[in-house]
Amino acid sequence: DQQVKQNSPSLSVQEGRISILNCDYTNSMFDYFLWYKKYPAEGPTFLISISSIKDKNEDGRFTVFLNKSAKHLSLHIVPSQPGDSAVYFCAASADSGGSNYKLTFGKGTLLTVNP
């Protein structure tokens, strides 16, 4: 049972354009969401997060939007750069502020930004 779903295994965009990565979840207990970037043979690197009390969080070129009613979040990267090419994982936690903040990951979306 996949509680966090990234339905697009891959996405290709042109440099300078916007990249939109989508993520859906099924567990209504999730209250904290994170995006990680991962290069081959490396561990994930934290990018940006959002609490369920917000619907938008922005950090430089990265913006995460959360639609709780639709159980959907998205990561926007603008402008996209070739160095952004990586696998992006969406992750969720159900224990915000607690001591056991296990992360549940989606399968990832491979983003390719073409020069």
Place this chain on the structure above:
Amino acid sequence: GAVVSQHPSRVICKSGTSVKIECRSLDFQATTMFWYRQFPKQSLMLMATSNEGSKATYEQGVEKDKFLINHASLTLSTLTVTSAHPEDSSFYICSASERRNSNDEQYFGPGTRLTVT
């Protein structure tokens, strides 16, 4: 950000042998460490959560007798795959966190590629 290392980065072992993977937090004390495994084109699957000085909490379906986790100090956790079989071949990643109340400060190691022949 904080640095987490894993050793070895790659290991090949024969079926039936045991393999130990180390996860170290290099510049902070990790109150909690997590172990994940990832199959090709799959998500990171949490295997277990360990807190320093206490027994690890395993996720459903993970055999605790097969995947031994020891979190003996605030900077070191080890995962031992006992009696490894080819189906245990995977990418194992650890993560560590300094604080109990923060969701985003979970730092990942570079991962260990295990191949069982």
